[in-house]
Amino acid sequence: MAVLGATGSVGQRFVARLADHPWFELRVVTASDRSAGRPYREAVNWLQTEPLPAVAADLVVGETSPDGAPDCPLVFSALDSSVAGTAEQAFARAGRLVVSNSRNHRMDPDVPLLVPEVNPDHLALAELQDRGGGAILTNPNCSTIGLVLALKPLVDAFGVEEVHVVTLQALSGAGVPGVPGVQVVDNVIPFIPGEEEKMETETGKILGRLRGSAIEPSAVRVSAACNRVPVIDGHQECVSVRLQRPATVDELKEAWRGFRGEPQRLGLPTAPRPAIHYLDDEAAPQPRLHRDLGQGMAAVVGRARPCPILDYKFVTLSHNTLRGAAGGAILVAELAVERGLPERLPLG
Numbered sequence: 001m002a003v004l005g006a007t008g009s010v011g012q013r014f015v016a017r018l019a020d021h022p023w024f025e026l027r028v029v030t031a032s033d034r035s036a037g038r039p040y041r042e043a044v045n046w047l048q049t050e051p052l053p054a055v056a057a058d059l060v061v062g063e064t065s066p067d068g069a070p071d072c073p074l075v076f077s078a079l080d081s082s083v084a085g086t087a088e089q090a091f092a093r094a095g096r097l098v099v100s101n102s103r104n105h106r107m108d109p110d111v112p113l114l115v116p117e118v119n120p121d122h123l124a125l126a127e128l129q130d131r132g133g134g135a136i137l138t139n140p141n142c143s144t145i146g147l148v149l150a151l152k153p154l155v156d157a158f159g160v161e162e163v164h165v166v167t168l169q170a171l172s173g174a175g176v177p178g179v180p181g182v183q184v185v186d187n188v189i190p191f192i193p194g195e196e197e198k199m200e201t202e203t204g205k206i207l208g209r210l211r212g213s214a215i216e217p218s219a220v221r222v223s224a225a226c227n228r229v230p231v232i233d234g235h236q237e238c239v240s241v242r243l244q245r246p247a248t249v250d251e252l253k254e255a256w257r258g259f260r261g262e263p264q265r266l267g268l269p270t271a272p273r274p275a276i277h278y279l280d281d282e283a284a285p286q287p288r289l290h291r292d293l294g295q296g297m298a299a300v301v302g303r304a305r306p307c308p309i310l311d312y313k314f315v316t317l318s319h320n321t322l323r324g325a326a327g328g329a330i331l332v333a334e335l336a337v338e339r340g341l342p343e344r345l346p347l348g
Helices: 009-018 081-093 120-128 142-157 195-206 249-257 262-266 322-338
Strands: 002-004 028-031 074-077 097-100 135-138 160-169 209-211 214-216 221-228 235-243 276-279 299-306 312-318
Touching: 002 009, 002 081, 009 028, 009 322, 074 081, 074 322, 081 097, 081 135, 097 322, 120 135, 120 209, 120 322, 135 322, 142 160, 142 195, 142 221, 142 235, 142 249, 142 276, 142 299, 142 312, 142 322, 160 195, 195 221, 249 276, 249 299, 249 312, 262 322
Parallel strands: 002 028, 002 074, 074 097, 097 135, 160 221, 276 299
Antiparallel strands: 160 235, 209 214, 235 312, 299 312
């Protein structure tokens, strides 16, 4: 497989997670023209806490085109949205299965927007695409992933009508070089371009129903307010919900703690076990303490209590560059492979 945009923040997470993956072999890394032709160890400003994997260090960075990634039927895209749309389409037309972390194709009617524990049946959309033999799969915005993971057990058990969410989003979500220090030290920025709209629209698609060749969006109404805070990793969200059926706080906790999705039932390599941790500590979850639960792939929920305006409120936390980006996309690819999608597509 190949990683497109491998020198960026999310691209580095892909490389780190794929270096010793039991199913996928990293063969190709691509980046911008200024990095092409250089060994990856020289082209990348490695920002991860683990050492740069030896399997990637000497790979020569290629140009981001299908010709630059021969013999790679699976492609992970960590490209910036300014170039991702056309590049991903080119790889799909060349017969590749593209798993994208970029926003460009998320809301395309024929592209599944996948959180494997939440809507694995939407994977069937990929077989209906007409993209030259390949297909595009997407994972959602990082803040949306944490929200829908926490909502899914409640939707299944009680139904959800309305959601109000206020996010406290980590600096790593802004990519590299990120937000200037002078803006974020001793500060909270109450605006992230496009973030609120993504949460409000993507949630409806993910929680919607696949009917034939189209997704019928969920009727759940979402109001989001998104903030950038001086935390390195981990998006924390304060959520209030109105349920369709009555429930107690203990029943909510039981729904979260008992939840198992398709990745857990299939035993996929990247799947967290459990998918959701509910913590009883009244001061939990916290990014520094809890973002790495489940190797950064679990949702962490706490502080469930009655809401005087809606029915209940709680706090959820997820690791934005692992569960919300590279790890989530790798899990999507694992689900596609386990479900036999590559065998059913005429991949080039």
